[in-house]
Amino acid sequence: MQKLAIMSLITFMIMFFVFLLPKDSYAKDSYATNFNLKVLNHNLSGYKNINLNALKGKVVLVNFWATWCPPCRAEIPRLVSFYNKNKSKNFVIVGINVNVTEQGVRSFTHQYKMDYPVVHATSKVLSEYGGVREIPQTFFISKNGIIAFHWTGLMPENVLKIVSGHLMKMKMMKK
Numbered sequence: 001m002q003k004l005a006i007m008s009l010i011t012f013m014i015m016f017f018v019f020l021l022p023k024d025s026y027a028k029d030s031y032a033t034n035f036n037l038k039v040l041n042h043n044l045s046g047y048k049n050i051n052l053n054a055l056k057g058k059v060v061l062v063n064f065w066a067t068w069c070p071p072c073r074a075e076i077p078r079l080v081s082f083y084n085k086n087k088s089k090n091f092v093i094v095g096i097n098v099n100v101t102e103q104g105v106r107s108f109t110h111q112y113k114m115d116y117p118v119v120h121a122t123s124k125v126l127s128e129y130g131g132v133r134e135i136p137q138t139f140f141i142s143k144n145g146i147i148a149f150h151w152t153g154l155m156p157e158n159v160l161k162i163v164s165g166h167l168m169k170m171k172m173m174k175k
Contacts, residue, residue, distance in 0.1 A: 032062070032141045033128040037119035040102060041109040047117040050094055053145070058090040059167040060141040061160075064121065064132045066098045067108045071154035072136045076112050082160055083116045089168050090143070096121045098135060140164065143172040 036051040052060065063079060065072035076095075083093045093116035097105050102120050109118050126132045129139065140149040140163050149163045 030147045031145050032060070032139065032147050033125075035119075035122075035125050035128075037096075037122070037125070039117045039119055040097070040105050041114060041118045044109060044113070044115045045117040050117050050119055052094070052141075055092055056145050057143050057172060058092050059143060059164060061091075061093045061164065062096060062129070062139040062141060063093060064096045064098055064126075064129070064135050064137040066135055067104055068099070069135050073112075075136050075154055076114060078155075078157055078160065080113055080115065082157075082164070086164065086168070087116075091164065091168060092116065094119065096125065098126070098132065140167060142167050142170060 032052060034051065034053045036049060038049055039045055039047045042048050052062075061079075063075075065076070067073075079093055079095075083091070095109075095114060095116060095118040097118055098121045099105055105118065105120065108114075121132070129137075134152050136152075136154065138151045138155055139147050140151075142148045148167055151159060151163075
């Protein structure tokens with residue numbers, strides 16, 4: 001009963017926040033910092049490199065994670081499923097792995113059927129996204145490249161659906 005009340009409160013708060021966002025984004029700050037990184041699972045994802053600026057016009061979910069992180073492991077199947085249902089709607093997930101080395105990441109992506117692009121974090125990317133001291137950590141980036149929402153910790157499915165859904169409905173602003 002208490003868990004249901006907490007989930008209802010979280011859902012209400014998210015819906016309140018999301019529906020306050022305008023249909024067109026007029027934000028002038030909080031642009032997502034560009035990165036250009038080699039994709040570790042190019043056989044699954046079809047991407048060889050990810051340049052964030054090249055994804056403008058798409059909603060991008062940037063998810064920092066690690067293979068040794070239990071909440072990350074719990075979240076990944078949800079992300080894979082959501083990505084496969086929405087990639088045709090100009091939606092992309094970029095998984096940024098924060099393991100110390102790349103060793104084991106490729107086999108992990110195959111084991112979890114991660115067909116969205118996965119890259120290895122650099123110290124520059126970690127710094128530019130606020131230091132990323134906790135994982136999983138997710139940034140929702142609008143079609144214009146603006147960080148519209150940020151979530152730290154295991155993301156409930158309703159957060160993923162509501163925030164991404166709203167961003168996919170938003171129009172891209174012309175400069």
